[in-house]
Amino acid sequence: MSPKKHTILFVDDEPMFTEPLRLVLEAKGFNCVSLTDMSAAVDFLDSNEVSVLVSDIMMPSGEAFPGIDSSETGFHFVSLVREEFPDVRVICLSVIGDQTKIEKLKRQGALYLRKGETPLETAAKLIETKATGVINF
Amino acid sequence: MRPEQGTRMNESQIAALVSENERLKAELNEVRASSNQYLQNVAHQLTAPLGAIKWSIEALKDPQVPIGRKSNLLSSIYSQATILVHLIKNFALMSNLEADLELGQFREKPEPIDMMRLAINLANDFQPQASERGNKIVVAESTFHKVFGSKKLAIEKNLVAQAISNLLENAVKYADSRETINLLAQADDRTVSIVVESKGIPISDEEKRNIFARGFRGAAARQKVAAGTGIGLYLASRVMKLHQGAIHVDAQGRISRFALEFPRPKLK
Numbered sequence: 001m002s003p004k005k006h007t008i009l010f011v012d013d014e015p016m017f018t019e020p021l022r023l024v025l026e027a028k029g030f031n032c033v034s035l036t037d038m039s040a041a042v043d044f045l046d047s048n049e050v051s052v053l054v055s056d057i058m059m060p061s062g063e064a065f066p067g068i069d070s071s072e073t074g075f076h077f078v079s080l081v082r083e084e085f086p087d088v089r090v091i092c093l094s095v096i097g098d099q100t101k102i103e104k105l106k107r108q109g110a111l112y113l114r115k116g117e118t119p120l121e122t123a124a125k126l127i128e129t130k131a132t133g134v135i136n137f
Numbered sequence: 138m139r140p141e142q143g144t145r146m147n148e149s150q151i152a153a154l155v156s157e158n159e160r161l162k163a164e165l166n167e168v169r170a171s172s173n174q175y176l177q178n179v180a181h182q183l184t185a186p187l188g189a190i191k192w193s194i195e196a197l198k199d200p201q202v203p204i205g206r207k208s209n210l211l212s213s214i215y216s217q218a219t220i221l222v223h224l225i226k227n228f229a230l231m232s233n234l235e236a237d238l239e240l241g242q243f244r245e246k247p248e249p250i251d252m253m254r255l256a257i258n259l260a261n262d263f264q265p266q267a268s269e270r271g272n273k274i275v276v277a278e279s280t281f282h283k284v285f286g287s288k289k290l291a292i293e294k295n296l297v298a299q300a301i302s303n304l305l306e307n308a309v310k311y312a313d314s315r316e317t318i319n320l321l322a323q324a325d326d327r328t329v330s331i332v333v334e335s336k337g338i339p340i341s342d343e344e345k346r347n348i349f350a351r352g353f354r355g356a357a358a359r360q361k362v363a364a365g366t367g368i369g370l371y372l373a374s375r376v377m378k379l380h381q382g383a384i385h386v387d388a389q390g391r392i393s394r395f396a397l398e399f400p401r402p403k404l405k
Contacts, residue, residue, distance in 0.1 A: 015269070016189035016213050020196035023210070027201035095185055116188015120195035 006131040007049060010034045011041040011077070012056040017093060017115050021054070024124045030131065037062035038077045045081070050088050051131040053081060057094035075101070082108050089130040093123070182224055182366055186217040193217075216266045223306060226299055227372055234296075234375050243296075243379065249289035249405050252331065253281035255298060256320050263305045270314045274305065277321035284322035284329055291403045292380060300376040300384075303369035304333040304395045312337035313391065323396070328382070329404055330396040340388040348386055349374040373397065 008025055010018040013036045022032045033048075035041045039062025041055070057074030061067075068076055074092060081088055090110040096102065102112050111130070113123055129135050193210040196202055237244055253276070260274040267274050301320075308318040312335040319334040340348065344355040351371040373395075374384045382399040 016217060017192060019213060020192040020210060023196050023202045023206055024199050027199065095181060116184065116191055120192045
């Protein structure tokens with residue numbers, strides 16, 4: 001499948017990290033969509049085919065999911081995606097360093113990248129590989 | 138005093154000292170823990186904008202990214218740099234403001250400052266960040282003309298600039314998108330104030346009571362923006378105390394107004 005057929009969904013309330021990633025992946029031909037909270041992202045997943053989800057952890061949950069502490073939103077979101085959209089590959093992009101929490105994400109099948117620490121090119125290549133299933137280094 | 142009575146008193150004094158010693162030890166541990174947590178928070182707050190700057194630069198270097206789309210990255214780098222400078226100033230302020238307050242005097246001598254010019258400069262500084270969320274910062278120049286005319290305000294400029302910046306930064310973070318943030322001046326018989334007014338997350342009465350406490354962040358604020366130091370308004374309130382002034386919050390529904398109030402004699 002050519003990159004054009006793949007949609008990558010970015011969910012982050014602070015686009016300062018996702019914007020450079022998005023530009024690099026769009027230049028490779030991927031269709032990228034950026035949303036800023038969990039509610040909007042679930043809405044989008046309900047009606048669109050998404051190959052890779054790149055999600056922040058600390059972000060607003062939005063109106064459809066009240067009562068979630070914003071520092072934990074990503075954990076709830078990843079669990080929901082694993083259950084309701086099992087075909088979507090998940091990458092978490094965050095600043096959290098708590099190994100127990102990171103292990104939990106990994107057990108759920110998510111790849112964890114720490115914002116700003118993984119070089120941009122590596123992050124983009126990992127997303128590309130997740131989307132196409134082809135390692136193209 | 139009978140000897141045995143004296144001994145009993147000494148014993149009880151010793152017991153009191155021991156318990157006071159225990160209390161102080163516990164307090165010291167608490168302070169250490171909170172200062173560790175504070176340092177971790179500082180490190181995190183500084184790392185995030187720097188990480189974003191690194192990624193933006195990497196994307197700028199990518200020859201496949203079209204030139205036309207790179208200007209957004211430059212604006213983002215500028216915003217992140219503004220955030221960093223602002224944060225570092227807050228941290229620096231944090232460390233010496235308490236000492237200034239204890240001495241009850243300024244580190245630098247207050248000087249007469251043109252408040253409209255200061256307001257315009259600060260608004261310009263935060264405008265790129267505001268634009269990212271579709272917000273606009275407007276300086277109501279007519280209110281400054283009315284309050285200040287040709288007069289200036291005797292203040293420690295860097296401190297007050299930081300206090301106003303903290304209000305602007307909050308407004309940018311917590312305002313609804315595509316809303317206007319107003320920066321204006323107002324006065325009554327005894328005071329002159331600089332006010333930041335915006336429409337965004339509501340502030341409850343209970344939050345109003347705690348909002349200037351060190352480390353406090355409202356529930357809705359935490360919900361909307363996960364990261365924050367909780368020292369911006371605290372520092373602003375300390376800056377105002379040093380100027381024998383006050384800080385006030387007035388919130389009705391989604392409109393909130395933060396006012397930095399100076400005693401009128403500072404108008405010169």
